[in-house]
Amino acid sequence: MSVQVKPTYEPLNELTVLDVVKPLDFFDASEQNQLHVREIGDGNLNLVFHIESALSKKAVIVKQALPYAKVVGESWPLTLDRARIESEALIKEAESVPHLVPKVLYSDSTLAVTVMEDLSDHVILRKGLIEGQIYPKLASDIGTFAAKTAFYSSDFYLHPFEKKEQVKRFSNPELCKITEDLVFTDPFFNIETNDFPAELQSEVDVIWNDTELLKEVAQLRLSFLTKAEVLLHGDLHSGSIFVKGDSTKVIDPEFAFYGPAGFDIAHFIANLALNHLSQNAHAKEPFHRETLQTYLLETIEKTWKTYRETFTALWNEKATDPFAKIDGVLENFLEKTFQEAIGFAGCEIIRRTIGLAHVADLDSIPKKEVELFYKKTALELGVKLIKNQRKLTNITELTDWIRGA
Numbered sequence: 001m002s003v004q005v006k007p008t009y010e011p012l013n014e015l016t017v018l019d020v021v022k023p024l025d026f027f028d029a030s031e032q033n034q035l036h037v038r039e040i041g042d043g044n045l046n047l048v049f050h051i052e053s054a055l056s057k058k059a060v061i062v063k064q065a066l067p068y069a070k071v072v073g074e075s076w077p078l079t080l081d082r083a084r085i086e087s088e089a090l091i092k093e094a095e096s097v098p099h100l101v102p103k104v105l106y107s108d109s110t111l112a113v114t115v116m117e118d119l120s121d122h123v124i125l126r127k128g129l130i131e132g133q134i135y136p137k138l139a140s141d142i143g144t145f146a147a148k149t150a151f152y153s154s155d156f157y158l159h160p161f162e163k164k165e166q167v168k169r170f171s172n173p174e175l176c177k178i179t180e181d182l183v184f185t186d187p188f189f190n191i192e193t194n195d196f197p198a199e200l201q202s203e204v205d206v207i208w209n210d211t212e213l214l215k216e217v218a219q220l221r222l223s224f225l226t227k228a229e230v231l232l233h234g235d236l237h238s239g240s241i242f243v244k245g246d247s248t249k250v251i252d253p254e255f256a257f258y259g260p261a262g263f264d265i266a267h268f269i270a271n272l273a274l275n276h277l278s279q280n281a282h283a284k285e286p287f288h289r290e291t292l293q294t295y296l297l298e299t300i301e302k303t304w305k306t307y308r309e310t311f312t313a314l315w316n317e318k319a320t321d322p323f324a325k326i327d328g329v330l331e332n333f334l335e336k337t338f339q340e341a342i343g344f345a346g347c348e349i350i351r352r353t354i355g356l357a358h359v360a361d362l363d364s365i366p367k368k369e370v371e372l373f374y375k376k377t378a379l380e381l382g383v384k385l386i387k388n389q390r391k392l393t394n395i396t397e398l399t400d401w402i403r404g405a
């Protein structure tokens with residue numbers, strides 16, 4: 001009698017990863033002994049292997065979750081279920097925006113791996129933006145990504161039973177807890193893992209003691225904890241987007257869960273706003289700086305416009321909600337989503353400046369005093385967005401504030 005042994009989890013290395021890839025028949029038999037493997041993960045959490053045939057130059061990516069957060073080590077245990085969430089979210093996203101996500105070729109929840117399309121001909125958006133590149137399709141692609149993934153996962157479209165099944169499937173408590181802590185809690189209190197230069201202490205003290213601000217953050221945090229409106233990517237910053245010319249691919253949805261509709265678009269906008277600020281230091285030549293900053297603000301405006309128009313078109317054609325045809329129902333939803341997004345963006349800007357996980361846009365500013373100046377400016381902008389979220393009615397008011405920051 002033969003006994004089938006189910007593979008157990010073990011972290012892969014540059015040799016054992018081949019045992020995952022070879023049986024997939026992605027590479028021809030003639031290529032199997034000519035595969036080059038590199039571990040290329042530069043994120044906070046996971047291993048990422050690039051496997052390339054020396055013969056055909058075809059390549060795949062194998063991403064594996066570790067049972068802890070890579071950036072901290074084994075002292076921070078973290079569920080392997082995030083790999084299942086990531087591959088299922090990529091597959092779900094591909095149902096509505098197949099051209100905007102990498103193709104999943106295989107996944108195994110025991111090994112916590114996703115094998116996917118290699119996008120090495122693209123660059124990570126954050127890197128491209130810091131280097132001063134412009135991507136003409138970015139705004140319409142991200143606006144479309146956020147609107148379609150939101151609408152098709154919402155109660156406006158799905159049968160309530162199906163919606164609740166999806167909420168269960170994408171229940172992601174451990175990864176959500178990271179966001180609850182790192183985005184919505186820790187930066188607003190004196191917590192050890194916060195990370196900022198001593199020179200910012202007085203600005204940070206002002207934040208920690210600003211009751212009006214903290215009341216708004218508490219409300220935003222509660223929305224994040226409780227509003228299961230749409231399936232979110234959950235971590236849509238410029239390190240989660242690959243770009244090449246006019247191609248955009250959204251990667252890394254391991255934080256996916258059902259949450260408030262404005263959250264993804266907020267994180268995208270916040271990271272563009274941080275890049276906009278940092279260009280005052282990065283862009284050497286005034287004309288180029290102006291061009292880049294204008295592009296970034298136009299991208300923010302066009303992303304929201306695309307989101308609103310795409311969501312509206314889907315609503316008019318496909319909404320099943322009994323209130324969908326009532327005047328003002330859609331407008332009310334979009335207005336609330338927009339205003340809450342402004343508040344979420346403020347939280348993301350603050351946490352990327354003084355919390356545990358920073359962004360290279362600000363941290364790579366070469367001169368310390370210049371870096372401090374723009375970090376202070378970022379904090380002011382973040383506070384302004386959180387406190388004034390309900391006063392804004394138009395995206396150009398937001399871009400005016402970012403321009404003036």
Ligand SMILES: Nc1ncnc2c1ncn2[C@@H]1O[C@H](COP(=O)(O)OP(=O)(O)O)[C@@H](O)[C@H]1O
Pocket residue numbers: 040041042043044045046047048061063102116117118119120124239240251252254
């Ligand atoms: N499909 C892909 N094709 C090419 N490189 C990839 C792909 N997915 C991830 N990478 C590389 O691995 C890095 C980390 O991936 P990411 O999914 O962001 O990991 P983490 O979850 O650890 O943040 C990316 O910045 C990119 O350089």
Ligand SMILES: CSC[C@H]1O[C@H](OP(=O)(O)O)[C@H](O)[C@@H]1O
Pocket residue numbers: 043044045069071178179182235239240252357
């Ligand atoms: C210790 S997790 C910190 C931070 O990292 C995640 O981003 P990524 O997976 O792209 O590296 C997420 O933004 C978390 O808040």
